[in-house]
Amino acid sequence: MNFGRWVAIYGPTYLTALGWTAVTAVGAACGALIWGCALLLIRLSAGRWGARGVDAYVQLFRNTPVLLPIYLIYFAFPMIGLPWPAVVCGGLALILQNAAYISEILRGSVNAIDRVQFDAARSIGLAPWSTFRKVVLPQVLVYSIPALGNQTVLLLKDTSLLSAISITELTMQAKLLTEQTGAAYEAFIVVALLYLLLVSGTEVLFRVTHRAVRWR
Amino acid sequence: MLTLRSRHVVTAAFVAILLVAGSPAGGQEKSRMDVVLDRGKLIVVTLTTVPPFAFNDDKGQLVGFDIDIARLVATALFKDPNKVEFVSVSAEGRWPAIESGRADMGVGGTTTYPDRAIRVAFTRPFIDSGISVLVSKKSGIKSVKDLDQDKYTIANLNNPQMADRAKRFFPKTKILTFDTPSAQFLAVKSGRANALQIDTPSAEYWAAQNKDEMEVLSGLLGASQNNGIFLKPGDFKWWLWLDTAVAEMRTGSWYPQYSEIYQKWFGKNPPPQKFYLQQ
Numbered sequence: 001m002n003f004g005r006w007v008a009i010y011g012p013t014y015l016t017a018l019g020w021t022a023v024t025a026v027g028a029a030c031g032a033l034i035w036g037c038a039l040l041l042i043r044l045s046a047g048r049w050g051a052r053g054v055d056a057y058v059q060l061f062r063n064t065p066v067l068l069p070i071y072l073i074y075f076a077f078p079m080i081g082l083p084w085p086a087v088v089c090g091g092l093a094l095i096l097q098n099a100a101y102i103s104e105i106l107r108g109s110v111n112a113i114d115r116v117q118f119d120a121a122r123s124i125g126l127a128p129w130s131t132f133r134k135v136v137l138p139q140v141l142v143y144s145i146p147a148l149g150n151q152t153v154l155l156l157k158d159t160s161l162l163s164a165i166s167i168t169e170l171t172m173q174a175k176l177l178t179e180q181t182g183a184a185y186e187a188f189i190v191v192a193l194l195y196l197l198l199v200s201g202t203e204v205l206f207r208v209t210h211r212a213v214r215w216r
Numbered sequence: 217m218l219t220l221r222s223r224h225v226v227t228a229a230f231v232a233i234l235l236v237a238g239s240p241a242g243g244q245e246k247s248r249m250d251v252v253l254d255r256g257k258l259i260v261v262t263l264t265t266v267p268p269f270a271f272n273d274d275k276g277q278l279v280g281f282d283i284d285i286a287r288l289v290a291t292a293l294f295k296d297p298n299k300v301e302f303v304s305v306s307a308e309g310r311w312p313a314i315e316s317g318r319a320d321m322g323v324g325g326t327t328t329y330p331d332r333a334i335r336v337a338f339t340r341p342f343i344d345s346g347i348s349v350l351v352s353k354k355s356g357i358k359s360v361k362d363l364d365q366d367k368y369t370i371a372n373l374n375n376p377q378m379a380d381r382a383k384r385f386f387p388k389t390k391i392l393t394f395d396t397p398s399a400q401f402l403a404v405k406s407g408r409a410n411a412l413q414i415d416t417p418s419a420e421y422w423a424a425q426n427k428d429e430m431e432v433l434s435g436l437l438g439a440s441q442n443n444g445i446f447l448k449p450g451d452f453k454w455w456l457w458l459d460t461a462v463a464e465m466r467t468g469s470w471y472p473q474y475s476e477i478y479q480k481w482f483g484k485n486p487p488p489q490k491f492y493l494q495q
Contacts, residue, residue, distance in 0.1 A: 175306075179374055
């Protein structure tokens with residue numbers, strides 16, 4: 001079938017799926033950033049055992065494919081009486097894994113802060129929490145923007161795995177259309193173009209943000 | 217380092233290549249039959265998540281009724297059941313695997329539907345099938361009529377026939393759509409769904425494996441159905457040979473081999489070779 005005609009007929013059916021991809025990606029990215037910051041705080045403030053705990057967490061999630069927590073949370077949680085909706089389970093799995101990466105990104109940026117600043121903070125009487133919130137975190141976030149952008153792009157593409165647990169995001173929509181129309185190439189080329197669009201948009205967003213806050 | 221602008225140009229070039237590659241080229245092709253014979257090996261696309269048709273056993277080996285049928289086809293071609301290579305895909309991956317020529321033929325609990333037969337050709341059926349409903353015993357569902365309530369959820373596979381049947385037989389039931397039968401099964405096992413619809417032999421296999429938790433509702437959703445070998449349409453020589461092979465298995469000279477496989481997976485004899493012959 002002619003590609004243009006196929007897109008004209010089935011293109012609009014991608015809109016809801018595009019929405020699901022965007023919503024899960026944005027939600028999971030925000031959640032992962034918050035949980036990643038929390039992990040960093042634990043690492044910096046909870047002593048040696050806190051750091052070891054975070055290390056173990058990071059190892060666990062970095063060394064397993066994200067499909068595993070997605071499946072586990074979606075299919076195993078109902079057995080222990082927690083039948084959360086698919087989108088919550090999938091989002092949680094993405095948050096848990098990406099937070100592990102993000103906490104490592106942020107840790108790298110902490111090391112880039114001059115030690116003198118910590119001494120200065122203590123000398124003017126800032127409590128540890130205030131030091132973290134007012135001195136460390138703002139700098140760390142700004143330093144990390146390019147790397148966080150990369151991580152967000154990875155997360156965005158990982159949302160395609162949510163098709164495995166009955167969420168009709170872009171990849172699932174392509175699978176459904178392939179089954180319905182038999183036009184596998186058309187269905188997946190459209191999805192490839194839409195992912196390309198989303199990823200490019202994300203990159204531009206992070207680049208503009210970085211440029212805006214870099215020289216403060 | 218590429219500039220922003222030249223990166224966009226490169227991206228656009230990739231997209232263009234993708235679009236061109238996506239439109240299959242025409243031209244005279246020689247029959248798959250000759251390709252397969254020259255190669256000395258049969259390439260079969262299959263699912264790996266539909267017991268007892270095609271699934272991985274405890275040792276991770278791909279086994280099943282449909283797998284053995286494919287091996288029987290290889291035996292007919294090369295006198296060797298091992299001259300076959302299996303390509304595993306998910307449900308919707310079966311059609312592009314055939315269309316692109318990646319595989320010579322396909323099996324895997326695949327039902328013949330007229331609308332499907334527009335995109336892929338089917339041989340005559342190598343086994344009767346039908347769609348049954350598997351329910352969890354906890355749900356208390358005893359009939360398809362019970363199931364038709366909005367407090368129940370059914371797990372579908374991502375093909376339009378599943379959606380159509382749901383609309384027809386239980387329009388009020390909530391629907392979850394999965395891309396593999398094993399995910400459908402997990403959904404019922406974990407309590408995500410109360411029921412699933414799948415080919416009768418698969419439903420019976422799962423019910424037998426989980427006697428305490430699941431059962432198959434009596435009766436079929438709609439009519440008895442046919443599962444066939446599928447292949448790229450338009451290749452008369454290859455289609456005719458495969459169809460002949462299937463006919464020989466079910467009604468002719470290869471009935472004994474076919475019966476052996478049928479016995480192995482279903483523990484009973486296949487339908488009689490010819491309806492007017494005494495068994």
